[in-house]
Every structure is written in C-alpha cells, then in structure tokens.
Amino acid sequence: MSPVIAIVFKDIVIEMRSKESVSSMLMFGVLVLTIFSFAFEPSSIERSLIAPGTLWVAFSFAAILGLNRSLAMEIDNDCLQGLLLAPVDRGNLYIGKVASNFTFMMIAEVIVLPIFVIFNNLKFNLQFLEIAGIAVLGTFAIAAIGSILSTISANTRMKEVMLPVLQIPLTVPVVISSVEATSMVLSGDTKGISSWLYLLAGFSIVYLTVSYLVFEFVVEE
C-alpha cells in the first residue's frame, strides 16, 4: 500500500471513530445555508444574486473547520513527527493529507449541495452537475493550499487562529473564481465560464506543486 493511501485510510478510520471533521463541516455548511435562506425571500432577485456567494462561504469556511480538525489529529501526541520518521518522500506525506482533507470536504459537500439546491428552488438537472463539477475543482484548490497552511500553523503558538488568518486571503482567488463560475451556471449564461474554470485549475496546480516542493522545509524544525 502506498504511503498516500495509507494516510487516507488511517484518516478515514479515525474520522469514522471520532466523527469530528465531517460532522462539524456539515453542521456549519447547513447552518450558513439556513440562515441565508431565512434572510432572503425564496424568489427575490437578491437571493439569486447572493446564492453562489452563500454556497462558497459555506464551503470555504466549513473547510477551515475540517482542516483544523485534521491539524489537531496530527499535533496530538506529536503524530506529525511520527509521519516524518517514515522513509517516505515528505511531499508524498503532503499529498496524503491533501487527499484525505479533500475526501472529507467532498463528503460534507455531497450533503450540503442538495440542501443548497432545495433552499434555492433549483432542480437536480445538468445545472446541478455543473455546480458539482465547480465544487470539486474549487474544493481541491482549497484542500491543496489548506493542507500546507495547517502544517505551517501547527508550528505557531495560536494554531487555530493562524490557519484562517493564512487561509482566507490565499483562497480569495479560488472563492472568487468559484462564485463567478457558479453564478454563470445559475443564470444560464455560461459564456466566458471557461476562463474562471482555467483560473481554478491553474490555482489548484500552482498550490499543489509549490506546496509539494516546499513541504519538506515547512515541517522541519
């Protein structure tokens, strides 16, 4: 079994036992959507304008909760050091954490996204699948940058505070691209959506590559 799969498998077993990561992301996501759905009339123009932003506020902030839990798991009992002792390229350890963080975020989103569709009187049709595709791309970029930032904040004094302070500014381009692409899908006018999707894919590749290369230096004392 490759180290990447071993890390994902280990994180899934721990999550199945503790149920802390997915449940907290899910609760937060549903709560955000519920609050916004009460704040705006179901058929109002403001609501259709604000819906994509609502969805991505729910996704990106819920991701921070999940990343914080993932970070706590590796800090507890210095488990991260145990990973670093393994005869494995440290970049692969990073890929393993990205894969498990991405998996947990997607599990939460699989439940949050249909709730978003119901709250906004949308239909489970091609439009829904297009939004799901944007969610996969945007979430991957958030997991890629979030996994290294959670490792960086693990070595700081205010770990839980430091992660959102670092994460939010760096995910702004990802969130903007995702909101714009989602907005185009919801309005039915997808002309020019490819540029936002290219931007999302570009950020995912850049974040993943740079983080893979610098992870070794980030984790060393």
Add this chain to the structure above:
Amino acid sequence: MPDTFALESEDIRKTFGHFTALAGVTLGVKRGEFLALFGRNGAGKTTFLKIAATLVRQSQGKLRVEGIDTREEPERARRHIGFLSHNTYLYRDLNPVENLRFFSRLYGMPDSEERILALLDRVGLRRRASDPVRAFSRGLHQRLGIARVMLHDPSVILLDEPYTGLDANAVEILNQILDQAASAGKTIILTSHDLEQGLRAATRAAIIDRGKIVFDSGAKDPAIRDAYAAYIRLGVGR
C-alpha cells in the same frame, strides 16, 4: 571515519535564532555499541537525537547513519533508524494493531500482521490490542511506542529519556527489549538523567553539556561518576 560506525557526526552545530543548541558535536558510534548519553535539561541531548533521526536539520556539519548521509539521502537513512521521543507519535483514536499497521504501511512492510502481534506480545500489550490508545496510561503508551520503534527492525535505535513515566514492570520490559536488541547487534543511543539506569546495559558513556561532548569513555570507567557529578549534579562552568 571507518565504515564500522553505525552513526558518525562531524562537527554538528544547531542554532535556534540566537540560541546555540549544539556547538559542534563530533561522535562516532560503532555498530553494536550501546551509548548512554547524559546531560542536564537543555544540554543538547534531544536536539542531537532529533538531528540523527532526521527530524531536525543541522545548521552545520555532517551526520551519517550506516554510512548514509542524512542530508543527502534522508529516506534511505530513515530505514535504519528507530526513534523514541518523549511523545510516542501514536494516534489516540486507533488501537495498537491499527497504529502499528499504519506505520508498517509507511515503512512498506508486507505481511506485517505476525510481526505486529509478536511485538505486542513482547511489550505485554497483546490483551489490549483492540483497545483505543486513548484509554492507555503513560506507561502503556510508552510500551506501544517501543513496539513502534522496533517495528521495522532498525539497526540504529535512538531513545530519548525512554524510562520517563514507566512503572517497574514497564522498565523491566524495556530493559529486556534493550538487552535483546543489544545482543542482536543493534546500535543503541539512549539519553538519560539517571546515571544508574543509563549505565545498566551501556558499553559506552558520554556527557553532553552546553551543546558539546565533554566526556566520552567506556561505561565501566569509574571516571563517569565524577564527570556526572561535576557536569550534571553540580553544573561545572554554569
């Protein structure tokens, strides 16, 4: 240095900002040697072991484990190293078998189940194999930590204050494992505050003070007791 050394450090220095943790440690530990490294708190014992385990990068100097430069080929070097720190690096939500299985996968060990169960037998945890580590006392944690260290059969075993928090039974188990490892020709470096415990099975003793080796001799050399008293109890030069 000849290739009979399992661990060789040349002028290892480490600074954290303005603080010098290691001020030039040159040490050669032969294969099969059992070195007890003594020192006060903050003397540099843990930093040296962490550099040897490739967890910390030295600011200067070279370190080789089984002839492999730890800076140039860290992954290859790690295959030979087993490191037990103050923390055991075990996941509290997993049970002992799951923890060891995870580490065996990281080390690329096929068919590790038998070895895992045999190790749990050796550390007296077979009956607790399915209990989450969260429910373990400090002593049981440390025993499982020892099993983790021995899992991939390392040739160089680094133990940082391994007796801390162990009850008499756990000390006995650790001593048995160390004796077996020593007789199997493993190279062991153990740090300790306690002279008697450290010297029990050691073949060589050294004292580190303010980031430098200030005493290095055979474990049976009576001078170790005077040096220990001077550097650790009285704090010469402080």
